[in-house]
Amino acid sequence: MSQPESTPPDHPAEQQPPEAAAAHPHTATLKRLERSSGRLAANAIARMDETLPWYRAMPPENRSWIGLVAQAGIAAFTEWFRQPDAPQAISTDVFGTAPRELTRAITLRQTVEMVRTTIEVMETAIDEVAAPGDESVLREALLVYAREIAFATAQVYAQAAEARGAWDARLESLVVNAVLSGEADEGAVSRAAALGWNSPEHVCVILGTAPDGDSELTVEAIRRASRQAKVQVLTGVLGNRLVVIAGGSDNPLHVAKALIGPYAAGPVVAGPVVADLLAATRSAQAAAAGLKACAAWQDAPRPVLADDLLPERAMAGDPAARDQLVEEIYRPLEEAGSALLETLSVYLEQASSLEGAARMLFVHPNTVRYRLRRVTDVTGWSPSDVRSAFTLRIALILGRLADAEAQL
Structure with a gap:
């Protein structure tokens, strides 16, 4: 006599023993919700295709992943309705269905629209899905779940942004260090391009002392100042030095004055303008030599051009x-x-x-x-x-x- 094959359950809800489902205070609504989950997911996908132009324009692979996310969201609501008091990781249940690259394929705004559309489809089906007398219970549960899924959405994108920000910071640090060490090559240019550097014609390097405290706040202050000055920057704190590679202006003194706010007290030296990022090493070396020799000119302006420090640099051995x-x-x-x-x-x-x-x-x-x-x-x-x-x-x-x- 052959033994019946044991098949793994397709859904977390099927892992619950029959007595657990029978003990639920709204057993009829739960069963109807389980039976309707597939149809609700299909309706949500159809609604997205009808109302969201960006969804229709996406490649089939990404559309299929979004469909899986919608199905996982409705399935997670069913499980959550079964055990509303149990600790659950909604972000893992829902967004873990799709690959991490999906957060780059669709924006946070598009994800919010997707979640809103799915919730709206579920809301319109409450009277049909809920057992008689359970309409308000199911509606309140959906409202609470919508709040939880909103927080989960924000968490997923916040984690992705943090990871991307940390990676960008490492890339930027590599580019800045390559320029200062004289090792800038096409690889550094490629990394800079990945950070949004669009190869401006005029580039200069500005050096000074970094302030105490969080270097990330200093870097962000430089970026804010660069946006106001309408120049591109690659920046970082290396040791006690605040390094700024600025592009888009042929007046290094003007750029240095615009970006000087985040620097600590002490000399700030702007290197000469060069043609591009590959030649920025020459500007960086001049600025570094000027920063070293600036102590010999006690009345030096702040900021000061490296070329204005030529005699002190020469006497210092440059x-x-x-x-x-x-x-x-x-x-x-x-x-x-x-x-x-x-x-x-x-x-x-x-x-x-x-x-x-x-x-x-x-x-x-x-x-x-x-x-x-x-x-x-x-x-x-x-x-x-x-x-x-x-x-x-x-x-x-x-x-x-x-x-x-x-x-x-």
Whole structure:
């Protein structure tokens, strides 16, 4: 005699022994609800197809997952109606039916519309499903369940948002670290693109001290400031430094002023503008060198450009600053003629005195004045300005040293 095959129950409700169902105070309504669950789910899917345009436009795979979620929601209500006092994880019962990727395929608003449509279908069927006299009981139970499913929906999307936010923060940290360490490559560009970076033409790096406290709050403050300034940012706190990679503006000083609020007290240095994220390492290195050398210029503005700190950076051992001073100041003066170099040198050595320089050069003071204007035109630095004169003096020293080294 063959033994009957034991089949696993298809639904949690079938796992209950008959006496448990018989003990339910609304047994007739429960049985009618169990029999109607499939039809209610089909009606809910049909209503979604009729009233929700985004549902009709979805690919078949996602539509099938949404249909399973609707069926699981009605089945979970049936089980919840059976044992309303039992602890249950509605989010697991309902949303665990679909893959996690579904939270990316449909928005929270669309999920709310889906849940609302399903609840409305169940509400319209209360008089038909409930046993005579149980209509108010079933309606009240559905109201309570609707509240629970709303909380479960919010929890699912909150967890997905937290996971996505944590992943985005790791990606952003990788990009920022790659730029600072000089390891930016196409992989870093791809990661930045995944974060919404759309490859702006002008990019600069801004460095300063990070404030104490929660770094996530600091990063969020930078993002708010960037939205007001209408620039894109990639940002992060690395050690005690707050790093901002800003794109979309060719004025780094203006961007630094707009984003300076979240930085802690102390110098804030903006690196030069570069073409793209791959070249941002050069801006980051200049800003880092400027931040290191900023202590030598006690009256430095806040924020300050890395290029305004060229003499301090050169004295602190930054080879890029030394090369820049020689190539952008000394060599152009050298090419413009020996008269400009000689006049500038004598003028700086004579305590910026036109008359003193004129006497040393045996020329009229107006000639000295004309040559100094030519120096400004060639280099962009004015010898009559104290700060510019200091920069020009350092450039002359470095240029002479470079010439002497070349002759060895």
